[in-house]
Amino acid sequence: MAIDISTADKERGLSDSPEELDAGALFVLQSRGSWVHCGFHLTTSIVGPVIFSLPFALALLGWVPGVVYVATAALVTFYAYSLLSAVLEHHAKQGKRLLRFRDMATHILGPGWGTFFVGPLQFAICYGAVIACTLLGGQSLKFIYLLYHPKGRMQLYQFIIIFSTVPLILAQTPSFHSLRHINLVSLLLCLAYSICVTAGSIYIGKSKDAPFRDYSMNGSQLNRVFGAFNGISIISTTFASGIIPEIQATIAVPVKGKMLKGLCMCYGVIICTFFSVAISGYWAFGNQSKGTILSNFMGDEMPLLPTWFLLMINIFTLLQLIAVTLIYLQPTNEVFEKWFANPKMDQFSTRNILPRLIFRSLSVITATTLATMLPFFGDIMALFGAFGCIPLDFILPMVFYNVTFKPSKQSMVFWGNTLIALVSSGLVAVGAVASVRQIILDAKTYNLFANV
Numbered sequence: 001m002a003i004d005i006s007t008a009d010k011e012r013g014l015s016d017s018p019e020e021l022d023a024g025a026l027f028v029l030q031s032r033g034s035w036v037h038c039g040f041h042l043t044t045s046i047v048g049p050v051i052f053s054l055p056f057a058l059a060l061l062g063w064v065p066g067v068v069y070v071a072t073a074a075l076v077t078f079y080a081y082s083l084l085s086a087v088l089e090h091h092a093k094q095g096k097r098l099l100r101f102r103d104m105a106t107h108i109l110g111p112g113w114g115t116f117f118v119g120p121l122q123f124a125i126c127y128g129a130v131i132a133c134t135l136l137g138g139q140s141l142k143f144i145y146l147l148y149h150p151k152g153r154m155q156l157y158q159f160i161i162i163f164s165t166v167p168l169i170l171a172q173t174p175s176f177h178s179l180r181h182i183n184l185v186s187l188l189l190c191l192a193y194s195i196c197v198t199a200g201s202i203y204i205g206k207s208k209d210a211p212f213r214d215y216s217m218n219g220s221q222l223n224r225v226f227g228a229f230n231g232i233s234i235i236s237t238t239f240a241s242g243i244i245p246e247i248q249a250t251i252a253v254p255v256k257g258k259m260l261k262g263l264c265m266c267y268g269v270i271i272c273t274f275f276s277v278a279i280s281g282y283w284a285f286g287n288q289s290k291g292t293i294l295s296n297f298m299g300d301e302m303p304l305l306p307t308w309f310l311l312m313i314n315i316f317t318l319l320q321l322i323a324v325t326l327i328y329l330q331p332t333n334e335v336f337e338k339w340f341a342n343p344k345m346d347q348f349s350t351r352n353i354l355p356r357l358i359f360r361s362l363s364v365i366t367a368t369t370l371a372t373m374l375p376f377f378g379d380i381m382a383l384f385g386a387f388g389c390i391p392l393d394f395i396l397p398m399v400f401y402n403v404t405f406k407p408s409k410q411s412m413v414f415w416g417n418t419l420i421a422l423v424s425s426g427l428v429a430v431g432a433v434a435s436v437r438q439i440i441l442d443a444k445t446y447n448l449f450a451n452v
Contacts, residue, residue, distance in 0.1 A: 022337075022338045023337045023338055023340075023341035024333075024341075025099050025100075025249075026337075026343050027175060027337050028175050028176055028330060028333050028334040028337050029100070029175070029176055029246060029249040030176070030250065031250060031251060031253060032177045032252050033177050033250040033251050033252060034251070034258070035251065035257075035258035035259070035262045035265075037177065037262075038247060038248070038250065038251055038258060038261075038262030039261070039264075039265030039266050040180055040184050040186070040187055041176070041180070041183050041247045041262075042241065042265070042266035043183070043186070043187045043190065043265070043266045043269050043270075044187065044190075044320075044323050044327050045241040045242075045243055045247065045324075045328070046239060046240070046266060046270065047266075047274075048133075048324045049321060050237070051190075051194070051273060051278070052197065052277065052281075052292040052294055053238065053292055053293075054235065054238060054274060054277055054278035055201075055277070055278055055289040055293050056289045056290060056291050056292070056293075057070075057231040057232075057234040057235050057238075058070075058278055058279075058281075058289070059218075059231075059282060059286065059288075059289040060217075060231030060234075061228055061231040061232070062215065062217060063282070065228070066235075066282070067275075067279065069231075069232060069235055070235055070274060070275065070278055073235050073238075073239045074239065074267065074271070077239040077240075077241075077394070078263060079420075080393055080394060080397035080420075081241070081244050081263055081393075081397070082260060082263060083398065083401040084104075084245065084397045084400065085248060086405075087404050087405075088104070088255075089255055089256055090404060090405070091107065091404070092255055097255075098245060099245065099246070099249035100249070100334070101243070101244070101245045102114035102115070102118045103245070104245055105396070108400050109400075109403065118396070121387075121392060122242055122243070122388075123335070125384055125392065126242060126243065126328045126331045126332065127331075127332055127367065129242075129325075130167075130325055130332070130367045131367045131370050131371050131374075132371075133321050134160060134163060134167070134325060135160060135371040136317075136321055137160070137163035137321045137322070138157070138159040138163050138164075138371065139156065139159070140163075140317050140321065141159035141162060141163055141318065142154070142159040143294070143310075143314050144311060144314050144315070144318075145159065147303075147311060148307075156372075157372035160368060160372050161372065163321075164364060164365075164367070164368040167322060167326060167329070168361060168364045168365070168368075170322065171326065171329055171360045171364050172357060173326065174347060174348075174356075175250075176247075176327075176330050177250045179323070179326055179327060182326065185319070189316050189317075189319055189320040189323075190269065190273055190320055191272065191273065192316045193316035193320070194272065194276055194277050196312060196313045197276075197281065197294075197313060198277060200297060200305050200309065200313070201277075201280035201283065201285075202280055202284070204285075204297070204304050204305065205283055205284035207304075210284070211284070211285060212286075213283075214286045214288070215282075217287065218287050226433075229430045229431060229434040230431075230434040230438060232431065233385060233427070233431035233434060233435065236394065236427065236431070237389045239393070240393045241393060242389060242392050242393060243327070243328070246330060246334070247262075277293065281293040281296070294310075294314075297310060297313075329363065329364070332360075332363050333360055333363075336359040336360065337352075337356065340356075340359060341355060341356065383435040383436060383439065385431070386432040386435050387428065390428050394420065394427075395421045395424045395425060398417035398418070398421040399417075401417055402414060402418070
């Protein structure tokens with residue numbers, strides 16, 4: 001029995017002493033979940049309303065390159081996340097369970113990588129996602145309001161504040177594992193709105209007033225090239241998670257094989273949602289596909305779908321945005337627990353509850369303030385996606401695997417991983433340039449607290 005307990009403790013990361021687990025790991029990253037819970041978390045972290053941009057990405061790339069790249073991104077990210085899981089399982093067997101992305105970078109590549117690169121990068125991406133979701137939640141509420149009050153005078157910032165009250169309360173959920181039921185509902189919601197969007201696109205495409213469909217590429221040669229890279233960046237960011245190690249940390253020991261089952265569940269949902277929304281939306285609107293398919297549904301003069309149907313899509317979207325906001329708050333919550341909570345005291349003691357309440361509330365309030373100030377945050381997130389999502393989800397898994405397992409330099413695994421890392425590095429540079437160019441083009445429309 002003593003040997004069994006020791007082995008389990010090693011897999012949890014207790015190989016040397018209890019002091020190794022700080023309050024962030026003990027309280028937020030509790031290892032109590034099953035592979036099913038893991039699948040819920042993974043799906044919420046990847047499948048969100050951002051998929052409404054996929055028809056626009058296909059419009060930038062064209063039919064064949066667009067669909068091929070969506071499929072390629074799905075295969076590469078599934079492979080990358082599987083590699084991350086294998087690396088984490090390997091270190092757990094060695095008696096060092098790594099619970100955070102920055103812990104992986106520190107242990108595998110050295111302290112500087114975790115402290116100065118991976119940690120700040122992950123924090124920026126995840127907190128940026130919180131801001132973006134808060135903004136999208138406000139825009140979704142405003143959309144619902146305008147359906148019934150077309151000449152209403154309420155401003156976007158008011159809807160953002162209203163939306164943020166729900167994450168403000170639910171942010172106090174004590175641990176990542178505590179979100180499992182919310183993330184189950186999130187999984188069902190993303191399936192629901194994907195079915196609705198697909199059905200809406202098919203209905204519009206087959207209606208007698210269907211918009212004229214042109215699948216040719218718009219703009220000059222230069223604009224088409226930059227547009228293609230922008231489309232690649234959008235699709236890459238859509239498949240990004242950025243919190244794979246933190247999700248695996250929620251799995252109860254023994255961990256072996258559970259993450260792969262969770263990934264299979266998640267990618268089953270991805271296949272059903274990503275491809276249906278992307279293909280049906282681009283088929284219905286062609287190169288007139290807008291930044292989000294919901295904008296196409298509204299038409300130029302009047303909605304192309306019944307009001308009740310648009311309302312249903314937006315309610316599903318609004319509710320799922322709450323879950324996505326909560327899951328991307330977890331890295332921030334974990335840092336706050338590490339800094340301000342006492343791991344030697346009970347998680348629900350007054351000593352630990354008070355700083356949790358204060359700093360998690362401040363985190364949501366700050367994100368809300370930034371969302372109201374920067375309603376053009378989508379352009380900034382595209383830049384974050386190029387600099388952050390691709391390195392975390394396309395490049396580092398390959399590097400971690402090659403450094404940890406040291407496959408032969410004559411093997412296909414080594415060169416396959418190296419090739420993916422090199423191509424992805426090129427996408428970072430090109431995607432960043434395309435994103436900066438788009439920011440410059442849109443700069444004339446930027447305005448603090450704009451009512452867009």
